[in-house]
Amino acid sequence: MNKPLPMLPLNLGLMAASPQAGAQEGGYRLPPAVLQAIVDAPRAPALSLSPQRNIVAVVQTPPLPGIAEVAQPELKLAGLRINPRTCSSSRFSFGTDLSLLDVGTRKESRLRGLPRGLRLADLSWSPDQRYLAFTHMALKGDRGAVELWVLDIEARKARKLSPQPLSAVLTRGFNWLPDSSGLLVHWRPSGIGKPPVASGIPFGPIEQDSTSDGHVRQLRTYQDLLKNEEDARLFEYYITVQMAILDLHGKARLVGAPGQYSRTSIAPSGEYLLTQSITRPYSYIVPASSFGERLEVRDMHGEVVHQVANLPLEEGLPPGNDAVSEGVRHVSWRADAPASLVWTEAQDGGDPSREVIDGIRDLVLLHAAPFREPPRVLARLTMRYAGIAWGRDDVALINERWHKTRDYKQWMITPGHLSTPPELIYAGSYEDRYSSPGSPVMRADVNGFPRLLIGPGTTLLLDGAGATPEGDRPFIDRLSLTTKQKERLFQSAAPYFENVAAVLNDEGTLLLTTRESPTERPNYYLRDLTKPEGEQLTALTNYPHPTPQLKDVVKEQIRYPRNDGVEMTATLMLPPQYDAARDGPLPMLMWAYPQEFKSAGAASQTTGSPYRFNSVSYWGPAVFLAMGYAVLDNPSFPIVGSGDDEPNDTYLPQLVASAEAAVEEVVRRGVADRHRIAIGGHSYGAFMTGNLLAHTRLFRAGIARSGAYNRTLTPFGFQSEERPYWKAPDVYQTMSPFNNADKIKDAMLLIHGAEDSNSGTFPLQSERMFQAIKGLGGTARLVMLPNESHAYRARESIMQMLYETNAWLEKYVKHATA
Known part of the structure; x- marks a missing residue:
């Protein structure tokens, strides 16, 4: 019942003038010592x-x-x-x-x-x-x-x-x-005894049947x-x-x-x-x-x-990201009642393409112990049920959303008086971060169940990310459910990023926050809003800067346009003491993950904050600041499909346009050498990497970790793509870098966990991609990490990952020429 506080990020790194492989022959290998220090740092x-x-x-x-x-x-x-x-x-x-x-x-x-x-x-x-x-x-x-x-x-x-x-x-x-x-x-x-032991002798053939019933099901x-x-x-x-x-x-x-x-x-x-x-x-x-x-x-x-x-047993859902199970789902106890069950039932058989009476997609039902009376209808929703926050008999908040349009609504209902009509609290797009009202602050009650923190005059506290064109500025608002008026109690202010970890009193005036800046590691603070501005903060922890030698890493949140007018965001990081005029352009590593949107406006919104700590983790690209590279972390790669258009219908042109915009911006700034840029990513970011190497010559090398490259092997959808292969074969074929392996002319490093459990990213994907490039005479390397899943866990595996990435960048990027 108790939500843990967020783990503070760990960041440790060392600068190196030149890499030293320091590896043994065969077996697991070690990256340069400066990278090892990042891996082995206390967390x-x-x-x-x-x-x-x-x-x-x-x-x-x-x-x-x-x-x-x-x-x-x-x-x-x-x-x-x-x-x-x-x-x-x-x-x-x-x-x-x-x-x-x-x-x-x-x-x-x-x-x-x-x-x-x-x-x-x-x-x-x-x-x-x-x-x-x-x-x-x-x-x-x-x-x-x-x-x-x-x-x-x-x-x-x-x-x-x-x-x-x-x-x-x-x-x-x-x-x-x-x-x-x-x-x-x-x-x-x-x-129970000992576990059954396999005999090794088959009982017979393994049989599966499919009977024609006319229903299409998504089988991921x-x-x-x-x-x-x-x-x-x-x-x-x-x-x-x-x-x-x-x-x-x-x-x-x-x-x-x-x-x-x-x-x-x-x-x-x-x-x-x-x-x-x-x-x-x-x-x-x-x-x-x-x-x-x-x-x-x-x-x-x-x-x-x-x-x-x-x-x-449910072997697949109807097509579409708004498809759900037929019948009862999301069964739980009502938190603010002694013993009442609540659940939802689809009125369209779980099929979003089916027409429904009065537009009602989901019913939410309530059934009180001793369960002798029939259940009562708590809410009728025109979209899919997306959770409920319980308060008391006269206050609960219920949410609904529809993926196809990204629509989201929040209603206030009165569970103890079901004849009272629901009251709309918020309606908008859940991908519109600028307009997000935040989430209601919850509090464990005497029984350990989460309840709305309801203040005098039926007010709630809202905890939000505070996305703005200048970056995220977390906030706490007080919302009156009667007047709908809001009062801002707190908002993070420059030059710090301060996030609310917990509200400590009912009034919302005593907060537990994490506070950080580009040069100050996140630490916990008590903030008392009843005191004068300069006296509100009291430090609760005092974690020192993990890498004082990297304290002067330069970080900037940058904005730049794509050729279709969509505004892009990225975090540009440069090594300490770097001066563009003096030192000239650097080799650069870009690291990204594409995301689908239904509107260009939402895709253009700023993400992140320029005031976050300059964190350096072994998992992300910033670790290579220690090796003298410039880093462009999380540059926007939005794939937009407005109205009835599907984002992936124009996936490749938008992907290439995003990459071109990022490259042009860092070259314009004079921080990156156009001929010494690498692109990389994990999972869907690896898929992106394969496509960019196949369809552009913008990058000297690619780092692709745990990706999927042949979309015909995920024929019932991937990411937000809800159409099966047979409805959009051209999209699947065009988006698959495996189909364009003959066009890959730059060096591609593929790393994959040999026991990847993630849906869609079978290890076979990397094996076949490597085989294709090798057979076609291209430059590639495949590294399969034993016993690793989608994310790598063992120290030896992480060291090997960094060794391979560093060696690849050293060989194909750092010393490349035009």
Whole structure:
């Protein structure tokens, strides 16, 4: 229930006059020492604010895990990755220390009783703030377990609570009871035995059928699917859990029989459980998230008291990004009532192309315990349901949106008086950042459920990014729901970027913020708006600048036009002490990720802020400032399709025009040598890189990480493209850089995680792209990182990624001539 505070960014880098490879022959290689230092730098802690907002749990984050950790056994079943050693979802980074920080006194407390060699996975405050529960990944030899521990806040002492290990494959394995008297846990069933062992002998052929029913379904491409009945039995074994109620002394009471529970949630009153159970038949073409489910309400002894829905296996949705499941979806408890279920049902069968009566696409329904009366209609929506923020009987905010048009609406409803018509609070485009009103500030109630923070006169607080033509300026507004008038309580002001991490009092006058500038690392502050302007801030943390030698990195948020009039934004970064007049143009690395828009106006809006800290991370391009390159980070690559036009119908001309505009601007400024520019990106940015190398000669080299290059291998859509291949074959073929591999005349480095689990970016994509370029006589290199997924995790993999990128830039860009 408690939203963690954002992790402060880590930035560390060193300048180098010239690269030194410093690598061993064969095996994993190391980049120059200055890049290694960035990878190995200590990382900022993660923070979690207590329900009463006066204590912060501080979790120390460790260095990157080694490849031995990442390469541990892993099962790939039904779209899940499971660690069989611990019976949990695979993860490789854990908190290594835990402490408490008093917000008022700014004193940090050490804790007693923490497990030796702490590997903290998840934590949660009790609603009454007397305890903090957390899970510890205990390892001993080739065995492991997810242990549940609890910290007594007053005593500052931790102890192991659960006598049995948790199961954390589909959930984190524990949730607090609303009255804070204990926890609902998911145990590994004691009598479940050993996991089934594959015989290695096939039972028979693997069979799948499709019966003609005239319905077109989107069947996206997924990894790690079930392949046979042996997989299915193993999957069933690992998702089977035993629910139990555990009091604060460790005494347990079993709740019902073991089952395949994908989710369990407790009603605010503490009287009922909502359970979701995965049901057969399973599928070989969709992941577990699309398997059938049985939704039931149970009493606290596990007896079923109400059947909510039986949802069938769903192998694909109707075409379109506004398509949803047919029938019941988004079932949850109403946060401000003792025990009322709320859910939504599509009135168009989930098909956005189907006409509907009175224009109603979604119904939102409410059903109160003991569930004897029929459910009542809470809202009738003309678009898709997009969530609800509960307050009290007379105030709740419900949202709806429609992807095709980017339309968004927010309504005020009165859940306790359903005859009262809804009142429109906001209507606009969700891609129009300048007009965004912000999100309502929520507060955990006494039961731990998130509720609207409602002030005197039925007022709300709104927390927004504050996008403006000059950059983001976060704000807090007070909105009157009766008069619709707004009062601005706070807004970030130059030369700092100050973001609200939490509102600490009901009036909205005491804020916990993060404050930074281009030369000052983000730190936490208390801002008291009741005091005079110059006396409002009190520092809560004092993290030093991680790289004082890079303190003078030059950063500028630049704007420049595309040839069709769309305004572009980018972050230009230059090495310390660089002077364009004295030093001349530099070799440059551009790093981008295209984005689709429905209007040129929205595409032209400024993103980011010139007052953010000059962060240098091993994952992004700024790390190569340390090697003497100029960097253009996140330049706009908007793909606009206004009205009925689809953005991707003109993808290539817009992509090329965006690249040309960026290159011309940095050359005009005299900071980049036209003949020494590289382009790079990750995932869809890698796809962009392949296309730019195929259709322009603007770049001397490309760095493409974990991309997809042949769109016929994702025939039911990709990114925001909702048309299947057979409806737009020319678009798919034209956009695929694989089809134009013969046109790639500049050097392309392809890096890919060998175990990529992301939908669409199969490792095969990079393998076939490399094979095409090599077979056609082009210049390319393929690096497959063992045991890595879509984002790379092991220290050795990150080092190899930087080594390869640096060597590629050194060879093909840094010393290139016209």
